Amino acid sequence: MTPEQMQALRARFSWDNSSIFIRSMEVPASDIDTLDHANNAAYLRWMEDCAWSHATSLGVDWHDYQQLGVAVVVRRHELDYLAASFAGEQLHVGTWIDKNDGRLTLWRGFQIIREHDGKTILRARSQFVCVRLKDGRPCRMPAVFREAYRAM
Numbered sequence: 001m002t003p004e005q006m007q008a009l010r011a012r013f014s015w016d017n018s019s020i021f022i023r024s025m026e027v028p029a030s031d032i033d034t035l036d037h038a039n040n041a042a043y044l045r046w047m048e049d050c051a052w053s054h055a056t057s058l059g060v061d062w063h064d065y066q067q068l069g070v071a072v073v074v075r076r077h078e079l080d081y082l083a084a085s086f087a088g089e090q091l092h093v094g095t096w097i098d099k100n101d102g103r104l105t106l107w108r109g110f111q112i113i114r115e116h117d118g119k120t121i122l123r124a125r126s127q128f129v130c131v132r133l134k135d136g137r138p139c140r141m142p143a144v145f146r147e148a149y150r151a152m
Contacts, residue, residue: 009092013113016123019152020094020111021054029087037084043122044077047110050093051126058148065133068142072106072128072149083114083121090115098125102146104138105129 001024009022031042055061065071085091092113100106110124130141141149
């Protein structure tokens with residue numbers, strides 16, 4: 001998505017954060033469950049995909065994690081499912097860094113808006129903890145993470 005397209009989506013919908021990063025998608029039929037709507041687990045995958053896209057846009061990708069020997073991993077998810085989504089619907093998945101203590105943890109906010117009616121169908125927060133890749137133990141956040149993952 002171009003910066004202009006993202007700015008247009010920011011202006012068009014009612015987002016919870018003005019500096020939101022947005023990734024648009026269509027609900028795939030493979031994410032539909034026996035209740036004929038997107039399975040709850042699919043929302044987590046969409047959030048993860050958006051978070052990685054956002055991190056890459058901030059200049060931090062998996063290669064950087066490997067070079068630094070550290071990563072941020074999910075410690076906690078808080079999800080509020082507000083409405084169902086269905087196969088073929090166009091969704092806009094948004095994320096932003098809500099808090100970063102600059103030491104060990106950060107919180108990322110999420111909001112998913114359905115295209116056809118502008119309805120927010122999910123609000124969520126995820127807490128991430130910085131860990132060493134070699135042993136999975138918590139560690140101090142490197143400067144590149146503190147800078148890239150600033151709260152906005």
